[in-house]
Amino acid sequence: MTAGTLIAWRKRPGDRVARGxxxxxxxxxxxxxxxxxxxxxxxxxxxxxxGATVPTGTVLASIREDAPAAAVPGPAVAVxxxxxxxPAAAVPxxxxxxAPGPGRRARVSPLARKLAATLGIDPxxxxxxxxxxxxxxxxxxxxxxxxxxxxxxAAAAPPPARPRMDVVRMRxxxxxxxxxxxxxxxxxxxxHTIDLHRALAWLADENTRRPVTERLLYGLLxxxxxxxxxxxxxxxxxVWRGDRFEPSAVVHVGVAVALRGGGLIAPxxxxxxxxxxxxLMGAFRDLVQRARGGGLRSSELSDATITVxxxxxxxxxxxxxxxxxxxxxxxxxxxxxxxxxxxxxxxGPRPVVTATLSADHRVSDGHRGGLFLAAVDRLLQSPERL
Amino acid sequence: xxEELRAxxxxxxxxxxxxxxxxxLRQDLAFRDQLDLDSMDMLNFVVALxxxxxxxxxxxxxxxxxxxxxxxxxxxxxx
Numbered sequence: 380m381t382a383g384t385l386i387a388w389r390k391r392p393g394d395r396v397a398r399g400x401x402x403x404x405x406x407x408x409x410x411x412x413x414x415x416x417x418x419x420x421x422x423x424x425x426x427x428x429x430g431a432t433v434p435t436g437t438v439l440a441s442i443r444e445d446a447p448a449a450a451v452p453g454p455a456v457a458v459x460x461x462x463x464x465x466p467a468a469a470v471p472x473x474x475x476x477x478a479p480g481p482g483r484r485a486r487v488s489p490l491a492r493k494l495a496a497t498l499g500i501d502p503x504x505x506x507x508x509x510x511x512x513x514x515x516x517x518x519x520x521x522x523x524x525x526x527x528x529x530x531x532x533a534a535a536a537p538p539p540a541r542p543r544m545d546v547v548r549m550r551x552x553x554x555x556x557x558x559x560x561x562x563x564x565x566x567x568x569x570x571h572t573i574d575l576h577r578a579l580a581w582l583a584d585e586n587t588r589r590p591v592t593e594r595l596l597y598g599l600l601x602x603x604x605x606x607x608x609x610x611x612x613x614x615x616x617x618v619w620r621g622d623r624f625e626p627s628a629v630v631h632v633g634v635a636v637a638l639r640g641g642g643l644i645a646p647x648x649x650x651x652x653x654x655x656x657x658x659l660m661g662a663f664r665d666l667v668q669r670a671r672g673g674g675l676r677s678s679e680l681s682d683a684t685i686t687v688x689x690x691x692x693x694x695x696x697x698x699x700x701x702x703x704x705x706x707x708x709x710x711x712x713x714x715x716x717x718x719x720x721x722x723x724x725x726x727g728p729r730p731v732v733t734a735t736l737s738a739d740h741r742v743s744d745g746h747r748g749g750l751f752l753a754a755v756d757r758l759l760q761s762p763e764r765l
Numbered sequence: 766x767x768e769e770l771r772a773x774x775x776x777x778x779x780x781x782x783x784x785x786x787x788x789x790l791r792q793d794l795a796f797r798d799q800l801d802l803d804s805m806d807m808l809n810f811v812v813a814l815x816x817x818x819x820x821x822x823x824x825x826x827x828x829x830x831x832x833x834x835x836x837x838x839x840x841x842x843x844x
Contacts, residue, residue, distance in 0.1 A: 586824050591815045594824065596804055639784065639801050667805050672783075691804055 383407045384432040385439065394422045396442060401676070403439060408548035411673035412680060420444040549642040557701050564619075564702050565740040571752040573759055574720060575730045581762040595660050597715075598689045601755075603659065603765045605687055605710050606630040606651035608754035614743045615736075615751055616684050618705035624742040633683030633703065634663070636670040645703060646675050647683035656765060690714050697733035707739035708748075710755075770818070770837045777813035781806050792833040820844065 383405040390402045401413040402422065423441045427433055560566075578600055586594045609616040609630055617626040630652040633645035646666055651659060669675050686703050689712040696716055700709035713733045720729035734755055736748045758765065775787050782800045790799055797807065811822050811830075820843045822830070829839045 583824065591821050592812050594808060594811075596808060598804065637803070639782065664805065664809070668809070693803075 382432055382434045385427050385429050386411065387429050388425060390422050392422055392424055396420060396422050405677075407680075408552040411675075413674055413676045414439070415677050416442060418442055418444050546641045553642065556703060560701050560704050564704065564707075566702060566737050567740045567745050567748065568699050568735060568737050569745055569748045569752060570697060570699075570733055570735045571749070571756060572718075572731050572733050573756045575715060575732055575759065578759045578762040579715075579730055593657055593660065595656055596663070598691065598712075599656060599660055599663055600759065600762060600765055601689055601712050602632050602634065602648065602651055602663070602687050603656060604755045604758040605685070606632055607758050607765070608751055609685065610652065611754045612743070612747050612751040614747065615708040615738055617707060617742075618684065619707055619739060619742065620705060624707060624739075627684040629684065631682050631684045633686035633706070634666065635686060635688035635700075636667055638671060644670050644675075644680075645683065645686050645688075646670050646679040647681075649679075649682075685710070688712070697735055699735050700737045702737055702739055707742045709737050711735040711737070767837055767841065770840045771833065773814065773817045774833060774836045774840070777810050777817065780813055781809050790833060795831045796833060797831065814840070818844065 384407075386404040386406050388403050390396055390400070396402055396416050397419045398417055400416050402416050403414040405412055405414055420442045423443045425440045427437065427439045433439075579597065582595060582597060582600065589595070613626055614624065616630055617624055619625070629650055631647040631649050632651045633647050635643055635645045637643050646669075648659070648663055648666055654662075666675075666679070683703075683706060685706055686700065686709040688698060688700050688709065690698055692714060694714050697713040698711035700711045702709050711734070713735075715730050715732050717728050718731050719726050720731065722729075734752050736752055738748050775790075778785065778790075778796065778800065779787055781802065785800050790796060796802070800806075802810070807827065811827070815821055818840060820840060822839075822843070826839065830836050
């Protein structure tokens with residue numbers, strides 16, 4: 380990310396803010412994200428107005444901290460291709476019909492957002508007719524049709540908006556990260572096939588006992604097993620900075636989520652190793668929903684310590700990931716397949732999955748990587764202990 | 766009643782995939798493929814039906830929810 384566009388402030392000067400509060404929304408190539416503050420105090424001054432696109436690291440606001448009376452810069456954000464900053468430092472946000480006020484977000488489907496960017500329409504000026512007032516592709520198309528010359532007087536046409544997130548930008552961001560990874564990280568790869576019949580039988584049984592809102596997904600067992608296995612091979616959990624590895628004391632698992640309109644994003648599921656499955660499932664559902672609908676937190680886009688990608692029920696048998704820098708490992712799970720399997724000298728059908736590890740050879744070796752996948756296997760054989 | 770159930774199913778799908786063009790959804794084909802839904806979407810779909818209709822759908826019955834028509838039939842049998 381190199382720049383971001385400020386969409387709206389959620390707090391006003393004079394408001395109290397506490398560590399973890401969301402103070403602003405910023406559009407990046409990764410979609411709409413919520414900017415959190417990392418200090419507590421009083422929002423003193425807003426330095427960037429809605430509509431402005433600014434480079435990464437730009438101070439957005441100053442906050443007077445509670446204890447020491449020092450102005451602390453608000454957190455910064457980022458995206459790729461920076462369009463020219465909107466002139467006029469203190470121009471208030473243009474009045475937008477149906478624009479979201481503080482605390483309310485316009486729900487725009489990724490497809491609608493993409494189309495709107497292509498057509499030069501600001502989706503937040505539209506009235507959504509989708510579920511819960513979401514702005515759909517049809518709404519954008521209707522707006523575009525209404526703007527066609529001849530259809531309405533030119534004066535009534537909304538001014539074309541600068542394009543925001545689109546698939547091109549997302550591809551540029553993926554390209555930058557993956558090219559850097561291939562350039563800088565000497566990858567090694569190991570793979571291991573895991574018998575899942577115990578895990579799946581336990582899960583099916585467990586889910587018959589859980590109310591529908593608390594049911595667990597198979598993918599969560601994989602994520603939890605990875606997090607616990609990292610305790611045994613901690614050199615896969617952390618980041619590479621400068622010329623050395625910084626291990627992480629916490630396990631924040633980046634979960635690769637495919638977006639229906641194209642592209643993908645891997646926001647962090649926090650503190651996976653220490654939380655029970657039920658609590659994690661709630662967090663997991665919430666995270667995926669926000670990844671697809673907008674509203675990820677800035678920390679979730681920046682603090683993963685390892686990534687897991689799972690192809691679920693569809694797709695191919697194995698996936699060899701590319702490490703997402705500055706992380707040092709990515710774990711891949713292919714599709715579950717039924718295969719002949721030997722147990723106690725007899726062959727029987729078993730559901731199996733191929734787990735792979737792509738990791739940074741500067742930090743770990745294939746031997747340790749192999750031990751890690753063996754630990755994931757062992758943990759999945761005792762699903763009740765996950 | 767069938768129309769009421771159909772509307773509830775479409776609302777649930779619309780919440781999960783707001784970008785989907787539900788008007789062009791083929792009622793007799795698996796919507797999971799048509800809308801590119803994954804296991805998380807299916808879970809949210811079942812939760813939405815539970816909230817809207819009070820029907821608790823066991824996991825083992827998920828295959829009976831493949832198409833719009835099948836959903837309506839299944840839900841009618843469970844109410």
